[in-house]
Amino acid sequence: MADFAVPALLMAVQIGGSWALAELSDVRAGQGRWMAMIACVVLANAALIWRRTAPVPVLAAAVAFSALGVLAMGTTDTLASGVADAVALYSLAVHRDRRAAMIGCLVAGAVGLGAVAPLLTTVADSLLNTVLGVLYYVLVTALGQLRRQYKRRRAALAAQLAETERARRAAAGAERERLARDLHDVAGHHLSAVVVHSGAVARTGDPALVRGALAAAADTGREVLTALSRLVDVMGPADPGAGEGGLGTLLPQLCEGLSRLGVPVALAFEGRARRLRPEVGTAAYRVVQESLTNAMRYAPGAAVAVEVRYVPGAVEVAVVNEAPRDDGGVPALGTGRGIGGMRERAEALGGTLDAGPSGGGWAVRAVLPTSPAGRRGPGWPEVLDAAVVGLCASVPPLLAFTPPDPILGGASRGTAALVIALLLVRGVPLWWRRRAPYPALAALAAIDSACALAVGPHVPELLGLLLIGSPAEMVAVYAVAGHARRGRPTWPAPFLGALPWAVTFTVALATDPGAERTPVLVPFALLASGVFGVLVLLPFWAWGKAVTGRGRGWEATALETVAARRGEAAQAERDRVALGLRATVLDHTARMVRAAEAGLAGTSGTSGTEADGPAALAAVTEHARAALLDMRALLDALEEE
Incomplete structure (x- = not known):
């Protein structure tokens, strides 16, 4: 039904709107021109019936007939163009990939602007139509691509919700991998150290060394018991990256513990230390721990150098050991998961890890990004932001010089430059309307109110241009309703957005030479214009709440549901591994x-x-x-599943 209803509605809007514009602009077109324009509008909208199944041909037809409709009327004061072709372009962007959407945007924009170019008589008209046309088609394309991404994201979440058992199995598998990696990191390091050190001391027979080895084994065993108990705790494993001291405290403790076991370790930090994300700190700690474990196994007695470098955007970790002094290692105790687990940790954070021979010894070098991996380069959200900022910032200045009655036509160059600068600045906060919607709305309201109060009484033309730029407040209110943090009330947004309207109307009325001065003028003007502004902005708030806000709420709920299901499976794996640990590894430890x-x-x-x-x-x-x-057997069992 929507396939037919939308074209019919648009057809009525275009024909009725074109007639209204012709009456307002006193355009006198002959009957033949009107019939040609109506035919083009009907054909362009009829093509929209197939906009979902054949978006490319539909866009071609809509763009061609829309351009012909404008040329048939012989004037830009018509809605023959910019409606059906925009809907067709939006459908193309929703149902096709980025490349097709960008080509469609270029074609639609070029044909649409080319159709009106011969009808423009002044430079100001040409500049206004070009800027608005480019931003308009880019905005439509960005909205379509974002809708496409939203639909794909919703479909993926719906599939995850539908495949409950698959999600549970996947979560259980991921938890098994995590537990296996952490179990190897926590227990393998310490127990291997005890075996290597105790075996070496036993061959010497020195009573003092024997006593030191026993003391170190007792301390290490207690650390293993504590660490393994934390590993399978309901709150998850102990996180070395989340401690108050960070790597600057934890790594010295680790290296000192190995030094007590007879491993010469040198630790060095370079760069300005900073607090890392927990997962980054954990990965760095585990890389050092596993590398030292391997050094003990395969190069006992060799000196080891550990270096941690803080660089912009990343932390670099290097562990290099010299060639082993003898063949006293115990390679049979290795599990074969060490380097692979380290590389998985690094790659999961978007980093890299290299391990290999170095100068007769062995070297492990990891680069771990300190900020979450994100999309490289601008995407459609940034394109949409740029289009919105461009429209809201450029329309009032362009209209200020558009004939036949330019608002700033009689202003001096200095005054015109000041007004244009203020109008351009007010659009800047909208760049952050999705990431920080409330601050963006507050900044816009503050700029508009300050301009109206400080400059408006001296440059009355600015007040009219601020009112022309009022769509910026509509966009900001919509953003608050749709993008504010969950749980934060959004109902104050229309009242905050109406504040600059109330101030502008009041200043305009108070500075009008023809207005009657009464004691209640200012309070009444503030109240009336404020109520009017709230009534105008409420639909945009409701729109954002219903469309964007509801969609984000559904996604958040779906993600929480999937996470809960995965959490149940993960907890089951923790319980099962805990039983295995208590029956084997913990008992022997x-x-x-x-x-x-x-x-x-x-x-x-x-x-x-x-x-x-x-x-x-x-x-x-x-x-x-x-x-x-026993630990190796448990790891093998986890891997087999």
Whole structure:
């Protein structure tokens, strides 16, 4: 039904509007011209019936017949053009990709402007029609492409809602991958350190070193127990990137812990330290942790250099170890997931990670962006912003010099320059109307009110131009209703937007030489014009609330629903992994701690003999190896699923 109703309505609007404009402009066109124009309007709108199924041919027909209608009338005071062709261009932008939309915009704009060019007699008319025409067609194209993106986004969300089980499975799989990566990072690092260090000390037989190794094993085991308990907690894993001290506090602690285990680590920071996003801090910490773990496994005893550089827009992490002193590593304890997990973390943030040989040793270098990855270059939202700003900022200055009665025709150059500058500046806040709608509306209201109060009494022409530019307030009120943060009331927007109207009307009335001066003039003018402004702006507020606001609300609700379903699946994975940890890895780690504590008690002379130390160290090594093997089995099970 809409395929036929829209063309019929537009046809009536174009024919009736053209007749009204002809009467107002005193245009006298012959019957033949009118019949030709009406025929072109009918054909252009008839083509719109197929605008969804064949948008390209429809646009070609609508543009051609619209241009012929203007030429048939022989005047620009007609609605024969700019209506049906705009609807056809919008449909093309909705149903076709960016390239087709841009070509359609160029063709429609060129033909539309070319049709009216022979009918324009002055430079001011030509400039006004060119600027308005270009901005108009760009605005229509941007709205169509944004509608296309919105429909695709809605379809994707609807598909996610419909595929509940698939979403649950995907969430469970993603959580398994995350838990496997974090489990490897948290437990593999510490347990491998215990195995390497304990095995090396056991071969020396030095009682002092044995006691130090047992103490380090006990401390490390307690850290593993704490970290694994946090890992499967209902609130998620401990986040090294969210701590108050950030990397500047956490990395020194990590490196000092390894130094106690006999690994020579040098840590250096470069650049101005700053607080990182939690996910960036976590990734940087895990990259250093995993790299140090690999250095211990494959290059025991080799010096390791850790460098963290803060650069604009990113943090760079480098971990470089020298060549190993001997072949005392324990490569069999590796899980094969270290470098892959680090690279996944970096790429998930939009960064990079390189790992490979370096000067006989090994080097890992990661670049992690400190700001969320976004779209490169301007997109259709920015195009729409530019078109809106251009229209609202340029229309009043252009109309100020448009014949036959230019508003600033008699003003001096200085006055004209001042007025034009003020009118251009007032459009700038609209650039941020979607990202910061309330500040944009407040800035626009403040600029207009200040101009009316400070300049209006001296340059009355400015007051009329401010009223001509009132669509800027309509756009800003619409933006507040549609783009304000959820939960923030938007009903004050029409009242705030009506404030500059009330001030402008009141100043115009108060400075009018012919107006009667009464005590109630100013209060009455403020109240009446303010109420009028609110009544005019309320439909735009309701429009934004109903269209943009409701759509964003639906998307937010859908995203919350999908997130909740995924959260349920993720929590189930956490519970299952927690059971596996408690039955295997945590149990062996606890046994390792008890063996180390018992060995410390024996070597201190309070019970047992000095021979208890090596035996305890062997038990510690055995339990650490068992915990690593259990962890690897759990990781393999998660990977198989």
